[in-house]
Amino acid sequence: MHGHQLAGAFLDAVDLLGTFVFALSGAAAGVKSRFDLFGLMALSFAAGNAGGITGDVLIGAVPPAAISDWRYLGVSLLAGLVTFFWYPNIDKRRRLVLLFDAAGLGLFAVAGTQKALIAGLNPVTAIFMGVLTGIGGGILRDVLVNQTPTVLEADIYAVAALAAGVVVVIGYQLHYPAFVVLTVGALLCFWLRVMAIYRGWHLPVAQSQNRRD
Amino acid sequence: MHGHQLAGAFLDAVDLLGTFVFALSGAAAGVKSRFDLFGLMALSFAAGNAGGITGDVLIGAVPPAAISDWRYLGVSLLAGLVTFFWYPNIDKRRRLVLLFDAAGLGLFAVAGTQKALIAGLNPVTAIFMGVLTGIGGGILRDVLVNQTPTVLEADIYAVAALAAGVVVVIGYQLHYPAFVVLTVGALLCFWLRVMAIYRGWHLPVAQSQNRRD
Amino acid sequence: MHGHQLAGAFLDAVDLLGTFVFALSGAAAGVKSRFDLFGLMALSFAAGNAGGITGDVLIGAVPPAAISDWRYLGVSLLAGLVTFFWYPNIDKRRRLVLLFDAAGLGLFAVAGTQKALIAGLNPVTAIFMGVLTGIGGGILRDVLVNQTPTVLEADIYAVAALAAGVVVVIGYQLHYPAFVVLTVGALLCFWLRVMAIYRGWHLPVAQSQNRRD
Numbered sequence: 001m002h003g004h005q006l007a008g009a010f011l012d013a014v015d016l017l018g019t020f021v022f023a024l025s026g027a028a029a030g031v032k033s034r035f036d037l038f039g040l041m042a043l044s045f046a047a048g049n050a051g052g053i054t055g056d057v058l059i060g061a062v063p064p065a066a067i068s069d070w071r072y073l074g075v076s077l078l079a080g081l082v083t084f085f086w087y088p089n090i091d092k093r094r095r096l097v098l099l100f101d102a103a104g105l106g107l108f109a110v111a112g113t114q115k116a117l118i119a120g121l122n123p124v125t126a127i128f129m130g131v132l133t134g135i136g137g138g139i140l141r142d143v144l145v146n147q148t149p150t151v152l153e154a155d156i157y158a159v160a161a162l163a164a165g166v167v168v169v170i171g172y173q174l175h176y177p178a179f180v181v182l183t184v185g186a187l188l189c190f191w192l193r194v195m196a197i198y199r200g201w202h203l204p205v206a207q208s209q210n211r212r213d
Numbered sequence: 214m215h216g217h218q219l220a221g222a223f224l225d226a227v228d229l230l231g232t233f234v235f236a237l238s239g240a241a242a243g244v245k246s247r248f249d250l251f252g253l254m255a256l257s258f259a260a261g262n263a264g265g266i267t268g269d270v271l272i273g274a275v276p277p278a279a280i281s282d283w284r285y286l287g288v289s290l291l292a293g294l295v296t297f298f299w300y301p302n303i304d305k306r307r308r309l310v311l312l313f314d315a316a317g318l319g320l321f322a323v324a325g326t327q328k329a330l331i332a333g334l335n336p337v338t339a340i341f342m343g344v345l346t347g348i349g350g351g352i353l354r355d356v357l358v359n360q361t362p363t364v365l366e367a368d369i370y371a372v373a374a375l376a377a378g379v380v381v382v383i384g385y386q387l388h389y390p391a392f393v394v395l396t397v398g399a400l401l402c403f404w405l406r407v408m409a410i411y412r413g414w415h416l417p418v419a420q421s422q423n424r425r426d
Numbered sequence: 427m428h429g430h431q432l433a434g435a436f437l438d439a440v441d442l443l444g445t446f447v448f449a450l451s452g453a454a455a456g457v458k459s460r461f462d463l464f465g466l467m468a469l470s471f472a473a474g475n476a477g478g479i480t481g482d483v484l485i486g487a488v489p490p491a492a493i494s495d496w497r498y499l500g501v502s503l504l505a506g507l508v509t510f511f512w513y514p515n516i517d518k519r520r521r522l523v524l525l526f527d528a529a530g531l532g533l534f535a536v537a538g539t540q541k542a543l544i545a546g547l548n549p550v551t552a553i554f555m556g557v558l559t560g561i562g563g564g565i566l567r568d569v570l571v572n573q574t575p576t577v578l579e580a581d582i583y584a585v586a587a588l589a590a591g592v593v594v595v596i597g598y599q600l601h602y603p604a605f606v607v608l609t610v611g612a613l614l615c616f617w618l619r620v621m622a623i624y625r626g627w628h629l630p631v632a633q634s635q636n637r638r639d
Contacts, residue, residue, distance in 0.1 A: 125494050
């Protein structure tokens with residue numbers, strides 16, 4: 001029981017931290033598009049919570065935690081306010097934003113997969129829910145500011161979330177402690193994204209020449 | 214009981230009127246993008262009902278009223294037809310469309326908040342549902358015609374819906390009659406939007422200079 | 427009982443075939459936007475399943491079949507892989523892609539309507555669910571690659587899905603065998619789209635001159 005509560009608290013913390021860093025990315029995108037304070041906070045909320053809301057709706061957990069639990073709204077608005085008042089700093093450290101985004105992807109991918117497993121879904125579906133939770137916020141953020149989602153264009157993005165989900169499923173089957181499994185999965189996803197950003201790792205792109213590198 | 218029925222009928226009327234004016238805004242956007250008659254009606258329906266459908270799905274009220282109650286479809290198609298045959302008039306009175314949009318925002322914000330309160334959600338969540346219901350249709354309309362949602366760019370838009378939701382929550386807690394509370398809330402939202410449109414009221418925008426006006 | 431099972435298997439086959447051809451259209455759009463292999467498969471899945479997922483969520487059938495039944499994922503990824511490795515051929519036969527898209531529209535429109543009728547929804551709502559299921563995937567595909575949905579711009583698109591839904595409802599009321607009704611409905615929709623593509627059939631467009639052709 002105590003272990004379950006600890007695991008639940010850890011899962012919540014992972015979820016809220018992911019919400020915060022994704023909300024930061026949404027707020028930064030909103031500043032670039034010159035939204036006002038409320039628009040900024042709306043985009044922060046959308047980016048931070050679209051993935052989680054989608055996941056909850058798909059497993060029938062309504063109203064979604066992001067709507068009924070005020071901490072998600074609070075964390076999102078905090079990210080919006082922080083960005084609004086310290087935007088110049090965040091702007092200068094664009095690389096930092098990319099790293100936040102990578103961290104959010106990993107955190108949401110493991111949290112989404114774990115939640116789906118706890119809800120009794122099978123492993124493949126659970127990984128799938130993790131990927132959706134991880135990429136959902138970024139997709140809505142980019143659609144709202146009228147860009148092609150970076151999720152679809154970026155090098156090794158959804159596949160990094162997939163890798164994190166696989167780690168969580170394996171750890172869950174082997175009954176490893178949740179905080180170890182979630183941490184390892186999130187770090188793996190984060191590391192893959194960092195390699196893609198700094199080292200240019202990427203997946204093959206279809207071409208007329210049909211290059212398969 | 215009689216009072217409840219009256220309140221329910223009033224809530225329905227508010228909802229349908231909101232659907233109609235938002236559907237008008239969707240149809241007008243569709244005409245500008247040169248959609249055919251069916252595309253126009255599809256966009257009318259999307260703009261008029263996306264917010265309500267989202268709200269219903271999030272509180273687990275499925276199938277949503279906008280799908281299962283034919284009046285929502287009827288009102289939406291009526292707006293599409295009206296716009297199709299009298300478009301030149303609506304076009305000339307662009308200011309009128311903005312006012313319709315402002316009215317729709319207020320009507321949906323109060324209806325969404327009230328529905329969430331009746332469904333037993335807490336006040337903060339209920340206000341939140343009201344804002345989502347109010348802005349959802351406009352967001353989908355703008356995404357579908359490939360524009361950045363005016364909701365995010367406009368001066369005092371979501372915040373006006375927020376104000377309406379606060380009025381509804383306070384009135385609900387004090388057991389004031391629903392038709393008074395909903396009317397006051399919708400009028401407040403409408404007035405805030407009108408001030409933003411005619412007087413240029415706006416919220417601060419984050420800048421490199423970090424202006425906080 | 428045996429007849430029901432046959433009808434169910436036929437409905438599944440229609441659904442999966444529709445998923446496959448829509449996923450092909452998503453993958454082709456992804457190649458044009460130069461997504462990597464995973465982005466391509468993500469877009470294939472989105473195009474192939476957004477309509478079905480929306481339909482399932484709206485009638486409360488969660489988790490949606492497209493998430494919980496691995497065959498939908500499998501068929502979508504197959505379409506992504508096929509497009510990735512044979513893209514030049516599909517590109518050359520762009521007309522073929524349009525035909526696939528038309529086939530997918532018809533298949534989903536009849537499957538969505540039939541599912542809604544089986545779930546006990548009334549005929550108007552059921553037709554509506556069929557149209558949503560038919561057009562949902564194409565809308566998400568186009569929004570994700572940052573285009574105005576062809577569904578809204580195309581000549582006779584949603585209206586063709588509507589016609590298919592009407593056929594299914596009439597057949598259901600008259601207790602005709604499902605495989606006959608679904609086939610006739612899907613073929614009618616397909617034929618209407620083909621006429622629109624090859625013969626330029628179209629619905630009236632609102633104009634300043636108020637032309638009603």
